[in-house]
Amino acid sequence: MKSLSFRFFLVFSVYIAAITVLIGWVAFSQSNRDVEAAVNRYMSYAASLVEREKPVLKDPDLLMFGGTRHSGIYRETADYFKNVADSFNFRYVYLLKEEDGKFIFVLSSEEDSADSAEELFPVYGNAPAELTKAFEKKESVIIGRVYSDQYGSFISMFYPIMKDGEVVSVLGIDYKAGYLRGANKFSETMTVFLIAMMILTFPVSFAVSRRMVNRIRKLNDVIWRISEGDFNGKVAVRGNDEIARLGKSFNKMIDNLRQHVGNLQLVTAEKERMNNELSIASNMQSDMLPKVFPKFALNEYVLIHAKMKSAKETSGDLYDFFYLDEQKTKIVFIIADVSGKGVPAALFMVIAKMLIKQQMLQFDDPAQALLNVNKILCEENPQNMFITAVICSLDLITGKMTYANAGHNAPLVSIEGESYEFLKLEKGRPMGLFQDSAYENSLVRFKYGSKLYLYTDGMNEAMNHDGKVFGNARFLETANQYIDLQPEYFDDAVRNEIFNFSQSEIPSDDMTSISILYIGKPKFEIDSFDDEIVLKTSVRELERLLSWTGVFMRNAGYGESLRNKINISVEEIFVNIARYAYGGETDENAVVRLVADKEKFVMRFEDGGKPFNLLEHSVKTGKSGDRKVGGLGIYITKKWMDEITYDRKDGKNIVTIYKFTRR
Amino acid sequence: MEFTKKGSGNGGITLGIKGRITAVEEEELGSAVNAAISEADNIKLDFKDVDYLSSAGLRVLVSAKKQVDAKGGTIVILNASKDVREVFEMTGLSDLFGM
The missing domain is CATH 3.60.40.10 (PPM-type phosphatase domain)
Incomplete structure (x- = not known):
């Protein structure tokens, strides 16, 4: 994610760079126009001076008289042109005349430019538009563009020489465009300046954005501390800008928050107290x-x-x-x-x-x-x-x-x-x-x-x-x-x-x-049992006990599931007696009696062993596999039988199980 | 009681049990299950032909479960009848044997 300071920095830099380039461009084009106007005035001044000093220019044919360039006046004029070129720092000063739709070269500041009077200005049909314009409009025209050739850069002006309201010849001046180098230098300087400006901009905008973001960061630190529950923090407010105002709002919020939290603690404590009282009420109620x-x-x-x-x-x-x-x-x-x-x-x-x-x-x-x-x-x-x-x-x-x-x-x-x-x-x-x-x-x-x-x-x-x-x-x-x-x-x-x-x-x-x-009450006054069996107190007798029980249960018409439940209960009781009543398996006798009919199943076990109440030896279930498994049998029996009783009478343990079977 | 053993070693053993499981059969069941545990980590006990199970059987199975857990293995009871399942559920042991 771009940080806020980076974004600030970017926006500042681009903005300052854009302003700099705009200013540079405006200044550059303005100075260019000024230079051009100065050159124009300079050249116009020189041209008008030449026109005034040499009236002969109004009569070019006189210069070319006899078709030669050896007349005194020709030489004198050429020399004059040369002087003008030298003293005005022109590259070239020359004179053209029009004849039969062509421009004919008359003379120039350079002596040996041509020997023949017949030499014609090579171009007319494709002469510069500015030349034609000067001729037709009868006013001086400067070529806005700068020409460059092997002799260097120059700028040209055509200045019409008038006689009786007609253009008789055109004075051409090529001005050495040395000023261009100056202008180039100016733009180079400008570029360097712009780059320097932009480079300078970076640290400045970086510092400014850093400074602004730092204040936000400090604000953030305080907010963080508050979110951690520390309400002692306060935002340092300087000045009256947006960040300062944000800080003020924030301080106000912290104050409110501190008050709210205080209230909340009070309310919570109050609620706690009420809950306590409610829970006391609940206990009282259930008591x-x-x-x-x-x-x-x-x-x-x-x-x-x-x-x-x-x-x-x-x-x-x-x-x-x-x-x-x-x-x-x-x-x-x-x-x-x-x-x-x-x-x-x-x-x-x-x-x-x-x-x-x-x-x-x-x-x-x-x-x-x-x-x-x-x-x-x-x-x-x-x-x-x-x-x-x-x-x-x-x-x-x-x-x-x-x-x-x-x-x-x-x-x-x-x-x-x-x-x-x-x-x-x-x-x-x-x-x-x-x-x-x-x-x-x-x-x-x-x-x-x-x-x-x-x-x-x-x-x-x-x-x-x-x-x-x-x-x-x-x-x-x-x-x-x-x-x-x-x-x-x-x-x-x-x-x-x-x-x-x-x-x-x-x-x-x-x-x-x-x-x-x-x-x-009456049901338990069982005065007679259907049958009884005498067993050794050993697990080996279990089979006999269960098959004896089974016969009576089948005769009474009990379903399989009920028989199973009773059988398991009978087994658990008997195994407990066999294992514990005599402190281990013995060949002592136990007497078992039963009643099994449509309404009830009752079985009574009597043994002469030491007092042993198996009802006190059950365990509660739990979800852990780690439970004591010793009491499981009695636990199962208690759940399935409707009642189990234990009695100690005449030196005997008497255990009776009851099951209501009428369903 | 009759036992039928299927599978061996790494693939686990499925021990089919047939008959009633009372206190009388406690030892016999114990040694059959222990033999299976010493042979394989993962034991399945098929109770399809067991119609009676008392707490004696539960003791054997809980002790087997502890041994298998110590080895990092599993012991699962399959095809238990409604009555047998009731014994496990009532004593809260059914979840130990994936029933």
Whole structure:
């Protein structure tokens, strides 16, 4: 790239050179014209002098009298011509006369130029136009051009000699054009001067452009420092030219910028503080939701997993579950979604959570709770926020679930161990809008193995980047794909599918869900098993165990995939007992009993080894291949079986696995 | 269990496996896979005829994967059935074996 200084330099130089050449040309042509005029006057003066001194020129025939050049007057005139030529520094002075359309040479300043009177001026037809002009126009004419021949350069003039108004002869003068050498010298000098001028121009224009660009460069340095975040720089301003004015504007800009950055830092700090407070609010909010989920314990009727992922720091979603009695025979599930997001929605949500819980504890009636909470919310709701909710109250002993809806989306339910479908809901308006909104209870009866999935519309209506919605059909299909998984893994799997669809770490709306598996107490009171087998606690017995199990599973009509899952789980439990219960493989006995029918598969392992709770020996998965592989078997079993229990009784380890098979 | 070996050395080995992989077959599978690893850097395991795989099989394969990685080779599982694939996916191991 050409630098600015180079461009300045170029423009300066060309400009100065052009001016110099123009001036030179004007001066040269002017001086040429002056010289020409002076020569003209000089020659005219000489010619008129000759004409005055020698009246005989008016009578050329007299000079040529007798056709000879030896007359006294001829010689005298020739001498005179010679004197004139010498003293005026003419090369040649001569006289012509016209005769019969030709010019005849009469005499000249050079004696021996010709001897014969008959010698004619050699040219007339092609005589110089100026000669003809002098003759016809009767005035002296100078040939503007300079002639050069072997005798040197000269300039010619023709001067007509008049007698009685007629041209009788023409006096010719050749002036030695010595002045030309002077003129040449002048132009040489001029050229040298021009070149010198141009050469001089270069450093000057270079220095000037350097100086100008240097100031811009300094300006640039300051700008650079500012762009690096150093606002202490200031442009030094000198004079009042454009660059100085630019510098002034710049200084003003730096001042403004410094102020803005100062403000920005303040605002950022303020925002940071608010974010911190929001994150505290977010923590507080999520701390209000129950975090301990009942699972893997003999004395629990349900497995529950719940999760809330917010679109902003604070959420307008809400889930809750709590027992209504100390015996834990009745449990309430709540899912709710406040209109809007962020802090206002979060505050509204907290109020709603408190009110619903209080109402449910007092009345244990979902429709009543919705009715009352709606009234309270309507009383003080200037912002017209509203909340949708489903409240479920489940009797764990009987499996009877009462539920009511306030404009929420239908939960998924799998009641008889069938596929998931949408739970039938009575219509009910969202809470917080109308005082007179009415709500109705519905009833459903759960059997063991029934499943319930409550969620907010951030789940089934999750959007991808193209604005496509996950949709109910896909949501239902996804739920059924993972229906076999336990609540926690089921929820993870569904959320994972939604994430794969939306490809967004931060959801467009809060995503909240409760996944529930109803076990029910009575099922685990297994009083009799279908069969039992006594095995040595050695892996060698595995084949026998699996084929024994296989027979019962086939008789119960289990599909291949289910058989595979149960088989693997059975193997993992047995191999663990064989390897660890006696501190290595032995020939001690273990007793295995099973029940396998259309509704359930239950297998109980008893061994007399040292206390060993294999449930405490599982690992979490990670993405690294470097994991401990020792606990993988139990991990797989926990995922596939609906429940595993461990008990230590009468010096025996008792492990029981359960699988609901009614699908 | 039955094994069929195709290829050798630099071209890599494809080891076809037939049968169930339980804790009983752990050792047998281990030695067959180890023999293949000592022979070639790049191993393909064809699971077309494997319909059952428990954590015992996973242990063998994870240990094989570590050996092959140390050698700068590859180990890939082909044609795994839906059930077998589910075991890998659930334990988060499927990506290790190019499944």
